[in-house]
Amino acid sequence: MRLQRTTLSHRLLSLTAAVMLAAGALLPASILAPTKSILAPSSAHAATLVVNTLNFAFLTDGSCSLAEAYANTRFNSLFSLDCAAGSAVDLDTITFAVSGTILIGAGGFAHESFHGPLAVDGAGQTVVLDAQNLGQIFYNISGSLAVSNLTMANSGTLGLANEGTLALDNVTISNSADTGLSNSGTGTATVNNSRITGATALGVQGAGVRNVGTMTITNSLISGNNAPGQWGGGVWNAGVLSPSTLTISNTTVSNNTASVGAGIMSWPPSTLTVVDSTISGNAAAVNTRAGGVMESSRNGGG
Ligand SMILES: [Ca+2]
Secondary structure: HHHHHHHHHHHHHHHHHHHHHHHOOOOOOHHHHHOOHHHOEEEOEEEEEEEEEOOOOOOOOOOOHHHHHHHHHHHOOOOOOOOOOOOOOOOOOEEOOOOOEEEEEOEEEOOOHHHOOOEEEEEOOOOOEEEEOOOOOOEEEEOEEEEEEEEEEEOOOEEEEOOOOEEEEEEEEOOOOOEEEOOOOOOOOEEEEEEEOOEEEEOOOOEEEEEEEEEEEEEEEEEOEEEEEOOOOOEOOOOOOOOOOEEEEEEEEEEEEEEEEEEEEEEEOOOOEEOOOEEOOEEEEEOOOOEEEEOOEEEOOO
C-alpha cells in the first residue's frame, strides 16, 4: 500500500505539473518567466479563493476554475490571475459561487504541508467533484486539509487518501473504484455528518473506510461498500506500524459486503470503539457469522 500511495503521489503531482504546462501558452509572459515575487512562497494572509465556473480547466479567461484555485493554493502565489493568491502560512479557503458538477477527470489535487492549511467548502451551493473513474480528487500527503459541504464521486482509485490531518464535514464520497476513505501513516481523520457509499476495495481490506491511523467518525453513514474476497466491507481498522484507533458514534454501517467482517473489521491491538450506532444488513460471504462487527477471530452479530 505504501508503494501504491507513493506512486499515486507522484502521479498527482505530475498531473498538476501537466496542467500548469498545458496552461503555459495561455499565461502572460511575466508568469512564463517567473520572478521571485510571483512563484516564491508568499507571506500573504489567509485567502478565500472563489470558484465561479464549472469548467475545471486552467484557462485565463477571467473566471476562477477549481484547477486555478488549486494552483494558487499549491504555489502560495498568484499563479493564476483569475483567482486570489494563496498563502503558505495561513489558511486558504476555496469556496464556490456556482452549483453543479465539476468534471475533474485525472486532475486530482495532492496537498502537502508546505502548501499551508487548506479548506475546500461547498457551503451555499450543491457541488459535485466527479473524477469520472479516472483519478483521485484529494490526496492529503501531509499538513491540514478540511473538506466540507460537497460530493466527491467516481474516483478511479481511492476516494480520498489522508496521511496528514483531515477533517470532513457534510461530505459524500460515492462510487470510488477503491477504498472510499483511506487514513494511513500518521494520519488523523475526523469525519462528521458524512456519507461513504458504493466503494469497492481493490485487493485490500476495507472498502468504505480503511483506517491505519487515528480516526473519529460521527453522525455518518457507511453503506453499500464491497470488499470482494477481502475483510472489512464497511470499515477496516488495523495498524501496520503502530496500533490504530477508531471511534464510531451515532453512525449507521449498513448493507456492506466482504468475505469476513462485512460491517466493521478491527484487528487487535488496534482499538475500536462503537457508540450509539446502527450496524445492520451487512453480509459476509465466507464467514457468515461475521457479518456485523468482527474483532480478530471473534465473530460478531448484526
Ligand atoms: Ca480561468
